[in-house]
Amino acid sequence: MRFLKVVLALFVLAGLGFGGFLVFAHRPAIEAAAAPRPDWFDDALVARGAELAAIGNCSSCHTVEGGPALAGGRALRTPFGTIYGTNITPDPDTGIGRWPKEAFARAMRDGVDRAGEHLYPAFPYDHFTRLTDRDIDALYAYLMTRTPVHDTAPANDLPFPLGFRPLLAGWKLLFFRPGRFEPDASATAEVNHGAYLVESLAHCGACHTPRNALGAEETERRFAGGTSDGWIAPALTTRNPAPVPWTAEALARYLKQGFDRHHGAASGPMIEVARNLSRVPDQDVAAMARYVAQSVGEPSRERAEAARSLLAELAEPGPASTTGTAGAAAPGRDPIYAGACGGCHDAAREIVHALPLSLVTAARLDSPANLLRAVLEGVHPRDRTAGPLMPGFDGALTDEQIVQVTQHVRTAIAGEPAWDDVAGMLRRIRTGDASDSGGDAR
Amino acid sequence: MITLTINGTRHDVSSDPATPLLYVLRDELGLHGAKYGCGFGQCGACTVMVDGRAVYSCVTPVAALPGREIKTVEGLGTIDSPGPMQRAFMDEQAAQCGYCIPGMMMRAQALLEQNPAAGEQDIRDHLQANLCRCGTHMRILAAVQRAADLMRSAGDGGPSPVTTGAVR
Numbered sequence: 001m002r003f004l005k006v007v008l009a010l011f012v013l014a015g016l017g018f019g020g021f022l023v024f025a026h027r028p029a030i031e032a033a034a035a036p037r038p039d040w041f042d043d044a045l046v047a048r049g050a051e052l053a054a055i056g057n058c059s060s061c062h063t064v065e066g067g068p069a070l071a072g073g074r075a076l077r078t079p080f081g082t083i084y085g086t087n088i089t090p091d092p093d094t095g096i097g098r099w100p101k102e103a104f105a106r107a108m109r110d111g112v113d114r115a116g117e118h119l120y121p122a123f124p125y126d127h128f129t130r131l132t133d134r135d136i137d138a139l140y141a142y143l144m145t146r147t148p149v150h151d152t153a154p155a156n157d158l159p160f161p162l163g164f165r166p167l168l169a170g171w172k173l174l175f176f177r178p179g180r181f182e183p184d185a186s187a188t189a190e191v192n193h194g195a196y197l198v199e200s201l202a203h204c205g206a207c208h209t210p211r212n213a214l215g216a217e218e219t220e221r222r223f224a225g226g227t228s229d230g231w232i233a234p235a236l237t238t239r240n241p242a243p244v245p246w247t248a249e250a251l252a253r254y255l256k257q258g259f260d261r262h263h264g265a266a267s268g269p270m271i272e273v274a275r276n277l278s279r280v281p282d283q284d285v286a287a288m289a290r291y292v293a294q295s296v297g298e299p300s301r302e303r304a305e306a307a308r309s310l311l312a313e314l315a316e317p318g319p320a321s322t323t324g325t326a327g328a329a330a331p332g333r334d335p336i337y338a339g340a341c342g343g344c345h346d347a348a349r350e351i352v353h354a355l356p357l358s359l360v361t362a363a364r365l366d367s368p369a370n371l372l373r374a375v376l377e378g379v380h381p382r383d384r385t386a387g388p389l390m391p392g393f394d395g396a397l398t399d400e401q402i403v404q405v406t407q408h409v410r411t412a413i414a415g416e417p418a419w420d421d422v423a424g425m426l427r428r429i430r431t432g433d434a435s436d437s438g439g440d441a442r
Numbered sequence: 443m444i445t446l447t448i449n450g451t452r453h454d455v456s457s458d459p460a461t462p463l464l465y466v467l468r469d470e471l472g473l474h475g476a477k478y479g480c481g482f483g484q485c486g487a488c489t490v491m492v493d494g495r496a497v498y499s500c501v502t503p504v505a506a507l508p509g510r511e512i513k514t515v516e517g518l519g520t521i522d523s524p525g526p527m528q529r530a531f532m533d534e535q536a537a538q539c540g541y542c543i544p545g546m547m548m549r550a551q552a553l554l555e556q557n558p559a560a561g562e563q564d565i566r567d568h569l570q571a572n573l574c575r576c577g578t579h580m581r582i583l584a585a586v587q588r589a590a591d592l593m594r595s596a597g598d599g600g601p602s603p604v605t606t607g608a609v610r
Contacts, residue, residue, distance in 0.1 A: 333460070335458070335459035335460040335503055335505035336460075336503055336505050336506050338460035338503065339459075339460040339461060339462050339501070339502070339503020339504070339505060339506070340501055340502060340503055340506065342460070343462065343481070343482065343500075343501060344482050344501075352482055354482075387484055387570075387571070387573070388483075388484070388571075390483070391483035391484070391498055391501065391571070393501075393502075395492065395493070395495035395496070395497055396492060396495075396497035396498065396501070396502040396506065397502075397506050398506070398510075401506050
C-alpha cells in the first residue's frame with residue numbers, strides 16, 4: 001500500500017509539474033484586428049521599412065525561390081528538422097493581415113505569434129528583440145503594405161516531441177534574453193549604429209556564431225564561426241582566416257557589392273545577404289562593416305606582413321601569367337588544377353577577374369565544405385539572371401578528381417595541411433547530409 | 443600520351459595533360475564541332491558530353507578524361523545521316539550564324555538522354571548555361587522539343603548515330 005501511495009504521489013506531482021509548465025508556457029492570443037489599409041502608413045516609414053527588411057534578410061526565409069515575395073514556404077533545414085518560413089504578407093487568412101502591431105512586435109521581440117503560440121528560434125527573435133520601437137513600426141508598415149498572397153506554408157517536419165510548441169518556453173527560459181539594444185557609451189555613433197543593426201536586425205550571429213546542442217547561439221563565443229545550409233560561415237573574430245585581413249572598407253564593399261578583389265565573391269547563403277544589402281543605404285552598410293571589422297580586429301604584425309608579401313608576389317607577373325587559356329602546366333602543378341582552374345585563376349586575364357586562389361578564405365577553413373561546394377556548383381553572382389562567375393565542375397571532373405584538386409588548392413596553393421576525409425565531406429554534400437559541415441567551423 | 447575515347451573511338455593524344463579538351467579536339471584531332479567562345483566556361487559554345495553530362499570542354503583538361511566517354515556533336519550523326527537532335531535543329535531552322543549550335547545540341551542531348559520526358563521549362567532551365575547572340579532562342583527551344591518527340595517516337599533516348607542515325 002505504501003508503495004502504491006508513493007507512486008500515486010509521484011504521478012500527482014508530475015501532473016502538477018506538467019500543468020504548471022503549461023501555465024508557465026501559456027501566452028494569451030492577441031485579438032485579430034481589421035487588416036490595415038495601405039494608406040494608413042506614412043510613405044517615408046514604408047520606405048525605411050523596405051531598407052530594414054533588406055537588412056533583416058526577411059525574404060531569405062519567407063520567400064520561395066522564384067515565388068511571390070514574402071508568401072512563405074521556403075524550407076529551412078536545421079539539425080532538428082525542416083522548418084518552413086511562414087506567409088508574412090498582409091493576407092488576412094493565411095498571412096499576418098489581421099495582426100495588430102502589438103502582435104507583430106510580440107512576435108519580433110518575444111517569439112510568440114498572434115494566437116499565442118511560441119515560435120521556433122529559426123526565426124531569430126533572439127536578435128530581433130533588440131530592435132527599437134521605431135524600426136518595428138517601419139517593418140510593420142512595410143509588411144502591411146505588400147501585396148497580400150493567399151498561401152499557407154507546408155507544416156514543419158520535426159521529430160517528436162519538437163512539434164509541441166510549449167516546450168519552446170523551456171528553451172527560452174534557458175537561452176533567450178529579451179531586451180532592447182544597449183549602445184556602448186565608449187564607441188562612436190557609427191560603431192553603435194553598426195552594432196545595433198548587426199546584433200538585431202541583420203542577425204549575423206545566427207550563422208557566424210556557433211550553436212550549442214539545443215540550437216542556441218553560444219553567446220560567449222560570439223562570431224567564432226558557424227554554419228548555414230551546409231556552408232561554413234567563417235569566424236568574424238581574430239580567428240578569421242582570410243589571407244588578406246578584412247578591413248571595414250573591404251567588408252563594406254563585399255557586403256554591398258557581393259565582391260571584394262582580395263576576398264572574392266559572396267557565396268552560398270551570403271549571396272542573398274549581399275543581394276539584399278545592395279538595396280540598403282551606404283551609411284548603414286558602412287556602419288555594419290565598421291562594427292564587424294572591429295570584431296575581426298587588427299591583424300597581428302606577422303599576418304599583416306604575410307598579406308603584404310602575398311599581394312606583392314601576385315602583383316609581379318609570374319610564369320603562370322603567360323599561359324593564357326591553354327592552361328599549360330607549370331612544373332609541379334597538378335595538370336587537372338592547371339587546366340581546370342589555372343586558366344582563369346593563375347592567368348593575367350583582365351577580363352576574368354578570377355581571384356588568385358592563394359587569397360581564397362575557403363581554402364583556409366578547417367572544413368573543405370565551402371571549397372568543395374564552389375568546385376561542384378560554381379560561383380554565382382548576386383544577379384539571378386546573370387551567368388555564373390565560375391562554372392561548376394560537377395560532371396566535368398569525377399569525384400576523385402574533385403577531391404584531388406580541392407586538396408591541391410589546400411596544400412600547394414594555400415600552403416595549409418591537407419584536410420582529413422575530403423571524399424567523405426563530398427559524399428555528405430551529395431547526399432544532402434552536410435548541414436553541419438564538419439563540426440566546429442571557422 | 444593520353445588516350446581519349448571520343449564518339450566511341452580511341453585516340454592517343456600528345457598534348458600537355460593540362461590542355462583543355464577543346465584545343466585537343468580542334469587542333470590535334472581536327473574535330474571542329476565544339477567552338478571556342480569565351481575560353482572560361484561562360485558561354486557554352488564548347489559544350490561536349492562526358493559520361494553523359496554536358497561539360498565545358500574549354501575548362502576541362504584532358505588529364506581528367508582518360509577512361510571516360512566523350513561525345514561531341516560529330517557523334518550525334520553525319521551529314522548524310524543526321525541524328526534526331528541534328529535533324530530537329532535543321533527542321534526548325536534553329537541556326538542563324540550557327541556558332542553556338544553545337545554546344546546547344548550537346549547540352550540538349552545530355553538533358554534528353556537523362557530525362558527523355560523533359561518539358562519546355564526543363565529545357566529552358568537546362569540550356570540557361572548556353573548563350574546565343576543571334577537571338578534564335580525560340581527556334582532552339584522548338585528544335586529541342588522536336589528532338590525530344592523524335593527520340594520518344596524512336597523509343598530510344600540516346601540513339602547511336604551509327605545504328606539509328608536515320609530517322610524514320
